[in-house]
Amino acid sequence: MNFLFDINAVMLTVLNYPLSYAEFLGTLFGLLTVILAARANIWTWPTGIINELFFFIIFFQIQLYANMLLQ
Numbered sequence: 001m002n003f004l005f006d007i008n009a010v011m012l013t014v015l016n017y018p019l020s021y022a023e024f025l026g027t028l029f030g031l032l033t034v035i036l037a038a039r040a041n042i043w044t045w046p047t048g049i050i051n052e053l054f055f056f057i058i059f060f061q062i063q064l065y066a067n068m069l070l071q
Helices: 023-036 043-059 065-070
Strands: 010-014 017-020
Touching: 010 023, 017 023, 023 043, 043 065
Parallel strands: none
Antiparallel strands: 010 017
16 A cells, blocks of 8 residues: 555556656546536545645655645
C-alpha cells in the first residue's frame, strides 16, 4: 500500500515520462471531478478532495511546498 504514495514507484511510462501511482490516481480523480461537476453531481466534492490529497502528497515529496499549500 505504500507504493500508492511513493513518487518513485512507477506505474507506467507514457511517452518516456514515468507516471507514479499517486500521479495517475490524482489525475484520474481530477478528470472524474470535472465530469461530475459538468453533470452537477454531488460526488464532485469527495472526488475533488481525493484529487487534491494525491497532489498534496506529490508536491510534498518533490518539495514544492508553495504548490502543496495551494492544494
